[in-house]
Every structure is written in structure tokens, then in C-alpha cells.
Amino acid sequence: MLTSPTRSEAVVEPRPAYRAFSATVSAVRRLSPHFVRITFQGAELADFGTAGLDQRVKIVLPLADSGFAHFPRTVEWYRDWRELPEEQRNPFRTYTVRAVRPGLREVDVDFAMHGETGPASAWAASVQIGDESLIVGPDDRSPGRTIGIDWRPGDVRTVLLAGDETAAPAICAILESLPADAQGCAIIEIPTAGDVLPVAAPAGVSVRWHPRGGGIPQGGALIPAVRDWTVRKVQGHPDDAPTPLDDIDVDREMLWDVPEGHSLDGEFYAWIAGEASVIKTLRRFLVSEAGLDRRSVAFMGYWRLGRAELD
Ligand SMILES: Cc1cc2nc3c(=O)[nH]c(=O)nc-3n(C[C@H](O)[C@H](O)[C@H](O)COP(=O)(O)OP(=O)(O)OC[C@H]3O[C@@H](n4cnc5c(N)ncnc54)[C@H](O)[C@@H]3O)c2cc1C
Structure with a gap:
């Protein structure tokens, strides 16, 4: 009854399952005193994974002097990121996809705001529409596109x-x-x-x-x-x-x-x-x-x- 959704295998081609997508911040909406919804938009998001549920992603935070210039856009992005000199390593934090609209090339992420004690919460508090951004997430055209989903209820009541x-x-x-x-x-x-x-x-x-x-x-x-x-x-x-x-x-x-x-x-x-x-x-x-x-x-x-x- 409650199995995760699947989709046709017809369009699957070999691709990295989890990779960096460039986007622009297209909306910042205060949902409540402690929640802010940030919408990411960009042509690359046409291929962003649509499985939803508890899909986790990495929000990459810009470096003050170089933005996202050094972040590896490779299949082995994590290994390559670790090998960078520390000053070129963008911090990143884990978040959940709240909604994906492939037709509009948009992804929503809801941030629980907890002050400016961490790079992600500080970024969410100051981000502006039009800012460049980077999300590491699932590629919908990859066979491994359900990577980062832990909701697996089987057929429970x-x-x-x-x-x-x-x-x-x-x-x-x-x-x-x-x-x-x-x-x-x-x-x-x-x-x-x-x-x-x-x-x-x-x-x-x-x-x-x-x-x-x-x-x-x-x-x-x-x-x-x-x-x-x-x-x-x-x-x-x-x-x-x-x-x-x-x-x-x-x-x-x-x-x-x-x-x-x-x-x-x-x-x-x-x-x-x-x-x-x-x-x-x-x-x-x-x-x-x-x-x-x-x-x-x-x-x-x-x-x-x-x-x-x-x-
Ligand atoms: C799979 C997964 C999915 C997640 N999805 C979301 C999501 O959709 N939305 C979301 O808001 N968070 C989500 N989180 C939690 C988020 O990754 C953490 O809150 C993260 O630490 C925030 O990064 P930061 O840079 O703001 O703070 P960090 O640099 O990681 O931490 C700095 C300080 O802030 C404190 N801190 C971190 N988070 C909170 C908090 N929420 N309240 C109070 N103090 C805090 C830490 O204890 C630390 O002292 C998710 C985490 C995981 C593992």
C-alpha cells in the first residue's frame, strides 16, 4: 500500500546518480517565524530527481572570494572536494527537497532558521533573489536516482x-x-x-x-x-x-x-x-x-x- 513511487524505466540512461546542479535563487518566502522557503531555479534543474518523499540534498554554500568556482562538478564530487585545499572547499549542509517542478525547472527547500550560527542558516538568512547557488541532488535520468531516500514503509497499514x-x-x-x-x-x-x-x-x-x-x-x-x-x-x-x-x-x-x-x-x-x-x-x-x-x-x-x- 505505501510503497515508494516508481517510474517507467524507459528513459533511463547511465548518468551520475547524485551530482551538482547550478541554479539561481528565484524566490525567498518567509513561511512562519522559523521557516523560510527558498526556491532554486535554472535550466539544469530540468533533470533534477522527482521522487520526493524525504529526498535529501546537499546545499553548497558559496565562498566569500571564489563563490562556487572550485566545487567539483564530477561524478566523484565528494572525493574530489575532500582533496581540495581547505580554503577552496565550499561548506555544504544536508536538506530535504520540499517540492520539485521540473516543467518550471524549480526546486523548493524549507530552511528551519536557527540564527546565524552555521553557514547554511546564515546563508538562508541573507540570500537574495538572483543569487547564484549550487545543489547536489539526484539526477532523474540516472538508474540510481532514488539515492538519498530513507522512507521505505513496504506494505504496512x-x-x-x-x-x-x-x-x-x-x-x-x-x-x-x-x-x-x-x-x-x-x-x-x-x-x-x-x-x-x-x-x-x-x-x-x-x-x-x-x-x-x-x-x-x-x-x-x-x-x-x-x-x-x-x-x-x-x-x-x-x-x-x-x-x-x-x-x-x-x-x-x-x-x-x-x-x-x-x-x-x-x-x-x-x-x-x-x-x-x-x-x-x-x-x-x-x-x-x-x-x-x-x-x-x-x-x-x-x-x-x-x-x-x-x-
Ligand atoms: C537527511 C537530512 C535532511 C535535513 N533536512 C533539513 C531540512 O529540510 N530543513 C532544515 O532546516 N534542516 C534540515 N536538516 C538539518 C540541517 O542539515 C542541520 O540543521 C544543519 O546543521 C544546518 O546547518 P548550519 O550550517 O545551519 O549549522 P551547522 O554549521 O551544521 O551547526 C552550527 C550550530 O548550529 C546548531 N544547529 C544546527 N541546526 C540547528 C537547528 N535546526 N536548530 C538549532 N540549532 C541548530 C548546531 O548544533 C551547531 O551548534 C536535515 C539534515 C539531514 C541529515
């Missing part, structure tokens, strides 16, 4: 989507892709009540926005909401011997525990992303306490409080 403001773009895009008879819940923690975004979800999937408001720490709204929903709605196996979990140090490693290619039993699938220590807490609760099958939950640390994204 009930879904849980949960995350903070950085996961909101992915959750909204996934919600809009669900079939009309999907069931479940989306739980999204946002900075303030003014950050609720419009999203079209099937009638059977409730969408709950939980503002942190002043004084509530990151995860303080998400964790209890996910616990509460899971305890009431999902049949786990809490009396079984707890599944052993590796104790990931989220300050040193990325928390990325995504089931690969398992065939699920048709009941439940959860997708959970956000601040890494919050996701670690939820992982411990859902797997070790509530007894959920690890193969039915994707846990993704999207960022770590106090640490820049690791290249």
Missing part, C-alpha cells in the same frame, strides 16, 4: 512520522505522497505555535504540531507525544527480551539506523528524525521499552545540538 522542525519538510512531503486510505499519525515539534505549516494529509492520518514555546528544551514536546501515541496505538512486545542496542555516542558518530530492504509484516512502520540525542532517547524507548521491531522503524539523527554537521 499504519505509519508514524515524527520529528522536529528540521524533519518537518520531509514529513510534509511524505504526508502528501500517502495513499488516501493510509492510517496513522504525524507528530512534529516546532519552535512556536506560529510555525504550524499547511499540509495535505489523508483523512486517516492525524497531523499534530507540538510547539516547544519558551523554556521547553529540544525534544521536550516530541518525546512525550511519541511515547503517548505509541503506548496507546501500537502493539509492541514489551515482555520479550529487549533487543540489544548499540550505545551510539551522538557527539562522535551519526545516529542513522534505517532498515534496509526488509519485508515488513504489514502492520506498522515509523520514520523518526531530528536532533540526535532526542532521536536516541526515542530509539531506546521504542525498541527497548515498547518492544517495537527494530526493522520497522527508521531512526535518523538529522543534527546534533552544539555541533556543526560533519562533512
Whole structure:
């Protein structure tokens, strides 16, 4: 029922699956106090991947003196980028495609604004229409074009989507892709009540926005909401011997525990992303306490409080 969309194989030709696309910033729209939507536009985006869902991309940030002149436009862009002298290495950060309009050669990305503490948030706060930009993303003409998609629900009946403001773009895009008879819940923690975004979800999937408001720490709204929903709605196996979990140090490693290619039993699938220590807490609760099958939950640390994204 909830499998990822596929498309005809007819037009596929060998190409790099994930590559740099040049574009221009064509719109900057403040959606709410903490969300800004940036639209990228350019001829190269005619071939940008259209699979949607939680499609991740790299937003490359310009260097003050050389812009994007040194960024490798090669198949092995990451290896080639690492080999550049440090002063020629553009920083980049991971974001989610919120919408793609191939006919208009446009891609939208929603930025959760958190001040000017990182290169991506600072860029999003100051970018102007007409600025040059660079996105590394999927090439729709490549056989590997679904690279960077972790939403793999199989044929389940009930879904849980949960995350903070950085996961909101992915959750909204996934919600809009669900079939009309999907069931479940989306739980999204946002900075303030003014950050609720419009999203079209099937009638059977409730969408709950939980503002942190002043004084509530990151995860303080998400964790209890996910616990509460899971305890009431999902049949786990809490009396079984707890599944052993590796104790990931989220300050040193990325928390990325995504089931690969398992065939699920048709009941439940959860997708959970956000601040890494919050996701670690939820992982411990859902797997070790509530007894959920690890193969039915994707846990993704999207960022770590106090640490820049690791290249
Ligand atoms: C697969 C994936 C998809 C993502 N999709 C999106 C998306 O669509 N929209 C989006 O906004 N983010 C998204 N993120 C999160 C985004 O990559 C991080 O927030 C990233 O750290 C922002 O880069 P920066 O340059 O602003 O800050 P960095 O240089 O990485 O960090 C600088 C400082 O800012 C802090 N920081 C980073 N992000 C936040 C935050 N959101 N709130 C408060 N403090 C923060 C860090 O802890 C650090 O102390 C995604 C991450 C992943 C892995």
C-alpha cells in the first residue's frame, strides 16, 4: 500500500546518480517565524530527481572570494572536494527537497532558521533573489536516482512520522505522497505555535504540531507525544527480551539506523528524525521499552545540538 513511487524505466540512461546542479535563487518566502522557503531555479534543474518523499540534498554554500568556482562538478564530487585545499572547499549542509517542478525547472527547500550560527542558516538568512547557488541532488535520468531516500514503509497499514522542525519538510512531503486510505499519525515539534505549516494529509492520518514555546528544551514536546501515541496505538512486545542496542555516542558518530530492504509484516512502520540525542532517547524507548521491531522503524539523527554537521 505505501510503497515508494516508481517510474517507467524507459528513459533511463547511465548518468551520475547524485551530482551538482547550478541554479539561481528565484524566490525567498518567509513561511512562519522559523521557516523560510527558498526556491532554486535554472535550466539544469530540468533533470533534477522527482521522487520526493524525504529526498535529501546537499546545499553548497558559496565562498566569500571564489563563490562556487572550485566545487567539483564530477561524478566523484565528494572525493574530489575532500582533496581540495581547505580554503577552496565550499561548506555544504544536508536538506530535504520540499517540492520539485521540473516543467518550471524549480526546486523548493524549507530552511528551519536557527540564527546565524552555521553557514547554511546564515546563508538562508541573507540570500537574495538572483543569487547564484549550487545543489547536489539526484539526477532523474540516472538508474540510481532514488539515492538519498530513507522512507521505505513496504506494505504496512499504519505509519508514524515524527520529528522536529528540521524533519518537518520531509514529513510534509511524505504526508502528501500517502495513499488516501493510509492510517496513522504525524507528530512534529516546532519552535512556536506560529510555525504550524499547511499540509495535505489523508483523512486517516492525524497531523499534530507540538510547539516547544519558551523554556521547553529540544525534544521536550516530541518525546512525550511519541511515547503517548505509541503506548496507546501500537502493539509492541514489551515482555520479550529487549533487543540489544548499540550505545551510539551522538557527539562522535551519526545516529542513522534505517532498515534496509526488509519485508515488513504489514502492520506498522515509523520514520523518526531530528536532533540526535532526542532521536536516541526515542530509539531506546521504542525498541527497548515498547518492544517495537527494530526493522520497522527508521531512526535518523538529522543534527546534533552544539555541533556543526560533519562533512
Ligand atoms: C537527511 C537530512 C535532511 C535535513 N533536512 C533539513 C531540512 O529540510 N530543513 C532544515 O532546516 N534542516 C534540515 N536538516 C538539518 C540541517 O542539515 C542541520 O540543521 C544543519 O546543521 C544546518 O546547518 P548550519 O550550517 O545551519 O549549522 P551547522 O554549521 O551544521 O551547526 C552550527 C550550530 O548550529 C546548531 N544547529 C544546527 N541546526 C540547528 C537547528 N535546526 N536548530 C538549532 N540549532 C541548530 C548546531 O548544533 C551547531 O551548534 C536535515 C539534515 C539531514 C541529515
